[in-house]
Amino acid sequence: MIKKFLFILFLLFTTTLNSASLNMIGHKGNELNIDRVINIKMYDNYFEPNFVKIKKGETIKFLISNKGSLVHEYNIGTKEMHLEHQEEMQKLVDNEIIKGGEIDKLKMKIMSKKDHSLAHSHANSVMLEPNQIGEVIWKFTKDVDLEMGCNVPGHYQSGMLGKIIIY
Numbered sequence: 001m002i003k004k005f006l007f008i009l010f011l012l013f014t015t016t017l018n019s020a021s022l023n024m025i026g027h028k029g030n031e032l033n034i035d036r037v038i039n040i041k042m043y044d045n046y047f048e049p050n051f052v053k054i055k056k057g058e059t060i061k062f063l064i065s066n067k068g069s070l071v072h073e074y075n076i077g078t079k080e081m082h083l084e085h086q087e088e089m090q091k092l093v094d095n096e097i098i099k100g101g102e103i104d105k106l107k108m109k110i111m112s113k114k115d116h117s118l119a120h121s122h123a124n125s126v127m128l129e130p131n132q133i134g135e136v137i138w139k140f141t142k143d144v145d146l147e148m149g150c151n152v153p154g155h156y157q158s159g160m161l162g163k164i165i166i167y
């Protein structure tokens with residue numbers, strides 16, 4: 001009984017954390033207020049560059065291109081957020097929505113009606129197939145340790161991450 005109660009408490013805590021965590025790292029930037037554009041290339045399995053410095057308050061447009069042969073993700077978050085997000089990404093692989101170099105968008109759309117976490121639409125990230133280009137516009141308002149990371153299963157662990165230093 002107590003175990004069950006603690007588990008519910010834990011669930012409540014983690015879902016609150018989920019919705020709060022995006023605000024903890026800043027918020028979606030406005031297209032009209034971009035201070036700088038930073039180009040990021042994604043390879044199998046690393047980012048180039050894998051280190052960026054951003055002044056607190058800046059709105060950055062990250063122009064991201066996938067130069068690799070696999071699906072990759074550019075995601076801005078704390079280490080904890082990445083680890084948590086990796087569970088979501090594992091589901092996309094388990095359900096064969098991510099298959100090597102392809103994203104089955106139709107399947108993602110259909111399945112996400114039942115399980116919203118499969119929709120994978122977050123303002124702080126973009127997921128790309130090989131040769132695709134995407135962007136993330138983010139306003140960095142908080143003094144937190146941030147990382148860019150690819151949370152496709154195994155990629156982060158094999159070194160597909162980098163530092164975002166806010167100063």
Ligand SMILES: [Cu+2]
Pocket residue numbers: 045071072073150151152155156160
């Ligand atoms: Cu990757």
